[in-house]
Every structure is written in structure tokens, then in C-alpha cells.
Amino acid sequence: MSPGLLIGVGVGPGDPELVTVKAIRAIENADVVAHFAKAGNGSNARASAQRYLRPGVRELSLLYPVTTEYPTTDPAYRAAVERFFDDCALAIEAHLQAGRTVAVLSEGDPLFFGSYMHVHVRLMNRFTVEVIPGVTAMSGCWSAAGLPIAQGDDVLTVLPGTLEQSELVRRLRQNEPTVLMKIGRNLPKIRRALLETDRLDSAIYVERGTMHNERLLPLAKKLDDLAPYFAIVLVANRWWQ
Amino acid sequence: MSPGLLIGVGVGPGDPELVTVKAIRAIENADVVAHFAKAGNGSNARASAQRYLRPGVRELSLLYPVTTEYPTTDPAYRAAVERFFDDCALAIEAHLQAGRTVAVLSEGDPLFFGSYMHVHVRLMNRFTVEVIPGVTAMSGCWSAAGLPIAQGDDVLTVLPGTLEQSELVRRLRQNEPTVLMKIGRNLPKIRRALLETDRLDSAIYVERGTMHNERLLPLAKKLDDLAPYFAIVLVANRWWQ
Numbered sequence: 001m002s003p004g005l006l007i008g009v010g011v012g013p014g015d016p017e018l019v020t021v022k023a024i025r026a027i028e029n030a031d032v033v034a035h036f037a038k039a040g041n042g043s044n045a046r047a048s049a050q051r052y053l054r055p056g057v058r059e060l061s062l063l064y065p066v067t068t069e070y071p072t073t074d075p076a077y078r079a080a081v082e083r084f085f086d087d088c089a090l091a092i093e094a095h096l097q098a099g100r101t102v103a104v105l106s107e108g109d110p111l112f113f114g115s116y117m118h119v120h121v122r123l124m125n126r127f128t129v130e131v132i133p134g135v136t137a138m139s140g141c142w143s144a145a146g147l148p149i150a151q152g153d154d155v156l157t158v159l160p161g162t163l164e165q166s167e168l169v170r171r172l173r174q175n176e177p178t179v180l181m182k183i184g185r186n187l188p189k190i191r192r193a194l195l196e197t198d199r200l201d202s203a204i205y206v207e208r209g210t211m212h213n214e215r216l217l218p219l220a221k222k223l224d225d226l227a228p229y230f231a232i233v234l235v236a237n238r239w240w241q
Numbered sequence: 242m243s244p245g246l247l248i249g250v251g252v253g254p255g256d257p258e259l260v261t262v263k264a265i266r267a268i269e270n271a272d273v274v275a276h277f278a279k280a281g282n283g284s285n286a287r288a289s290a291q292r293y294l295r296p297g298v299r300e301l302s303l304l305y306p307v308t309t310e311y312p313t314t315d316p317a318y319r320a321a322v323e324r325f326f327d328d329c330a331l332a333i334e335a336h337l338q339a340g341r342t343v344a345v346l347s348e349g350d351p352l353f354f355g356s357y358m359h360v361h362v363r364l365m366n367r368f369t370v371e372v373i374p375g376v377t378a379m380s381g382c383w384s385a386a387g388l389p390i391a392q393g394d395d396v397l398t399v400l401p402g403t404l405e406q407s408e409l410v411r412r413l414r415q416n417e418p419t420v421l422m423k424i425g426r427n428l429p430k431i432r433r434a435l436l437e438t439d440r441l442d443s444a445i446y447v448e449r450g451t452m453h454n455e456r457l458l459p460l461a462k463k464l465d466d467l468a469p470y471f472a473i474v475l476v477a478n479r480w481w482q
Contacts, residue, residue, distance in 0.1 A: 008384075010376070010380070010384075012261065013374070015263065016262075017261065017262045017263035017266070018261045018262070018263055018373075018374065019261060019262060020253065020258065020259045020260060020261050020262075020376065021257075021258045021259070021260060021261075021262070021265070022256065022258035022259055024262070025258070109376070109380045109384070110384065111380075111383050111384060111387075111388065111389045111390055112380065112383075112390055112391055112397075113391055113392060113393075113395075117389035117392060118392075120387070120389065121389065124387060129387060131384040131385075131387055132259075132384065133254070133259065133376045133377075133380035133381050133383075133384035133451070134376060134380070135251070135261065135350070135374045135375060135376055136374075136377070136380065139251070139350045139352075139353065139374035139375070139377065140374050142352050142353075142374075143249075143251075143350070143351065143352060143372040143373065143374035144372075146352075146361070146365060146370060146372055147352065148352045148358035148361065148362065149352055149353055150353055150354055150399070151354055151358060151359075152354075152401075153401045153403050153404065154354075154401070155398065155399065155400055155401070155404075155412070156353075156398070156399040157396065157397070157398050157399075158391070158396065158397040158398075158399075159396055160393075160394045160395070160396070162394050163394065163396075171396070210374070
């Protein structure tokens with residue numbers, strides 16, 4: 001048996017039409033299509049790629065462990081996550097050892113804050129690996145907003161909303177185009193940091209960008225603090241509309 | 242006559258297979274396909290999209306003015322560039338007034354350091370405008386390198402190589418994942434900033450990422466200072482290979 005091929009496949013921000021020709025070919029030709037999901041939820045990446053799956057293709061569902069019992073700063077949380085990715089790599093390795101091509105679907109771009117990278121680094125030294133880039137969620141969001149995010153000599157910063165408020169403030173004070181990711185329960189803190197730096201009025205909130213149920217509004221007009229983890233806040237120096 | 246439709250179409254980092262289904266449909270259905278290029282050079286965006294162009298489709302070539310007579314800090318340079326984008330918008334507007342759909346091809350993603358945004362902001366308040374996001378050049382480059390660029394609570398910074406060396410040093414000292422764009426003649430300065438911050442050994446140089454003649458190597462092993470403007474340098478905290 002010849003060892004198989006691992007492909008990290010970026011499937012874009014959500015709209016199934018924002019998948020690339022190369023990704024579609026990889027999905028169509030794969031022996032096994034793997035995808036990450038929370039137990040009980042469908043995989044977002046699979047939903048974007050569903051129409052391109054070969055009927056009856058073998059699928060491998062990689063279900064995140066329930067880790068809500070630990071705060072994310074607890075080493076036990078980190079250990080549980082590492083064990084999960086070890087298990088994912090083992091499950092994929094079994095297919096690679098059998099000579100199969102495994103396409104791991106990744107929302108957005110595989111190597112940009114994607115779960116795929118954790119199996120990539122565990123397998124890349126022993127198997128042939130290929131990565132197909134995808135349209136990121138943030139590109140999907142600023143395109144949906146029609147918002148030119150960066151131009152000329154701009155510096156663009158991508159901040160996780162998980163940072164401390166003081167750190168968010170320090171970054172936002174630079175008054176540069178900024179993308180905030182990982183919103184969810186961090187929204188009140190993000191809002192306070194934007195207020196403190198006088199940038200709330202140029203912040204745009206986007207939920208499920210490019211999907212059929214996309215929601216997009218100035219953050220200042222969003223009156224509640226409910227937000228999915230994958231929502232995005234865009235802060236541009238100029239707001240063209 | 243009903244006014245037309247302007248579509249900014251991201252065609253990705255260079256590999257024609259990294260164009261999305263949505264972009265292909267827009268290119269196939271457009272009455273006019275517009276693209277930016279330097280006089281004498283072909284348009285890179287057009288090269289990525291060429292196989293999707295309808296035979297005989299009307300094309301509009303937008304040729305950057307020769308601005309090398311001014312330093313880029315000279316107001317005359319800025320004025321020449323603004324005049325150019327005014328002229329581009331006028332040329333596109335004529336087609337929109339005639340009820341045509343105009344697809345403006347953009348390398349990478351249209352609203353991320355793309356020329357398209359300059360016609361977008363000039364026309365968006367008077368015409369229906371749509372933006373189709375694309376795979377960015379930087380995604381193409383880190384995927385080609387197999388380099389996980391950002392994960393977890395990382396902050397990602399995108400820096401134009403045009404910044405002063407002291408400013409590059411200040412940013413690189415944060416020791417966070419960094420993408421350097423607009424390399425060209427800025428390479429020696431970028432190299433000095435990386436040396437000064439002790440990050441040269443984790444810098445990867447990518448030229449024409451995802452294209453058939455892609456070139457990718459550790460920056461420390463690149464012995465000359467010749468680089469195209471569109472080369473990219475990736476600096477990750479971890480280099481997995």
C-alpha cells in the first residue's frame with residue numbers, strides 16, 4: 001500500500017458559491033471527506049461543501065469535545081483540546097496508511113485560525129500534505145458590507161475578541177483598520193474597548209457573513225449583547241456609506 | 242435604459258483554479274470585463290480569469306499611469322493617481338449608464354489593498370454595486386508554504402513594506418505573526434528590520450505564490466535583494482518544518 005494524501009481544503013466563508021474550483025475538485029476526488037463540528041451541531045464547513053460531495057462518499061466527522069467544564073485558561077482545557085487533535089490525527093492517519101486521499105474541510109482558509117492546522121502539524125512530516133487556500137470569513141464580511149478595509153500604506157490588524165479589554169484598547173488606539181474575531185460572549189468587552197477608543201461609530205457587526213441568513217449592521221445600532229462566536233466586527237478608518 | 246450593475250470580482254492569488262464558482266459566474270455573465278494593468282504588462286487579474294472569459298466579451302483595460310517621475314510622497318503623485326481612478330470610474334460609468342453589467346477583476350480580494358476599491362467608492366452611491374470576495378495573495382502564500390499563520394489568541398498584523406524601518410522594527414518587536422506586503426525595493430530595509438528584531442530566521446519569502454512559476458524559500462537563504470513588488474514575506478512565531 002502506498003501512503004495516502006492529506007489535503008486541507010478551504011471552503012470559504014459560508015456561501016457555497018464562494019468555494020474555489022480547486023477545492024471542489026479536491027472534494028469530488030477525495031476518498032474520505034473529514035470535517036470538524038460541535039457535537040449536536042452540523043459542520044459549517046460541510047454545509048458550504050455539501051453540494052460538491054460525491055453521493056455516498058466516506059465521511060469522517062471530528063466532534064469537538066465538550067470543554068465547557070474548564071475555563072479556557074485552565075491547563076486541563078488545553079490538555080483536552082490537545083488530546084482531541086491527537087485523536088483526530090490518528091483517525092485520519094488510519095486512512096492515509098490505507099493509501100486514501102483525505103480532504104479535511106475547513107471554514108474560511110485552513111491555515112488562518114482553522115482547526116485543520118492542528119492535524120496538519122501532526123501529520124505533515126510523515127505524509128504528503130497539500131493545502132488549498134480559501135476565502136476567509138473576514139473577506140466575506142467586508143465584501144458583504146461593501147467596506148474597503150485596507151489600502152495604500154494601511155496596517156491591518158486581526159484581533160481575537162478573547163484579549164483583555166486593556167489590550168484591545170491599546171491596539172484600537174493605533175487607529176488603524178482592525179478586524180475583531182471570536183466575538184460571542186466577548187461582545188460587551190469589545191464594545192467597551194471601542195467606546196473607550198472612540199471607534200464604536202466606525203464598527204460594523206456581521207453575523208454569518210455571505211450566508212443566506214447573514215446579518216449586518218453598525219455595531220452602535222445593535223442593542224443586545226448576543227452574538228455567535230463566529231461573528232466578526234470590522235473597524236475601518238473610513239466608512240464609505 | 243436601466244442603469245447597470247458594478248461587480249468587484251476577486252479572482253484570487255494567481256492559480257486560475259483558485260477562482261470561486263461565484264466569480265466565474267460573474268465573469269461569464271458580464272457585459273464588460275474590466276481589469277487594471279501597468280502599460281506594457283499584462284493584467285495579472287486577467288491572467289487568472291482568462292479561461293473563464295466569454296469569447297469576444299467586451300474588455301476594458303485600465304492602465305496605470307506612469308508615475309515614476311514623482312516620489313510617492315510627492316502630492317503630485319497622489320494627484321496623478323486620483324486623476325487616474327477618476328478616469329477609470331468615468332469609463333466604467335459610461336457602461337453602467339448604458340445598462341451594462343461591468344465585472345472589475347481584482348487580484349486577490351477586491352477590498353483588501355485592491356485597486357478596485359477606488360472605483361467602488363466613486364460609484365457606489367449612484368449604482369448598484371456587488372463585491373465577490375476572493376482568496377488573498379497572503380492566503381495563497383502561507384498555504385503554498387504549508388505554514389499555519391495564526392491560531393488561538395494570536396494577533397495577526399499585515400504590514401506594508403513601505404513603512405519606515407523604525408516602524409517595521411516597532412511592529413516586529415511584538416513578536417506576533419506578521420505578513421509583509423509590497424516588498425520590491427523595500428526588501429533590504431525589511432531584511433534589516435527582521436535582523437534587528439531577531440526574526441529573520443522565521444521569515445519565509447514567497448514570489449508569485451500559487452502561480453506556475455512560484456518561488457518560496459527562507460528569506461535568510463535568499464542571497465540577493467531583487468524582489469517583485471507583489472512578493473510577500475511571512476513571519477510566523479512557529480515554523481513547523
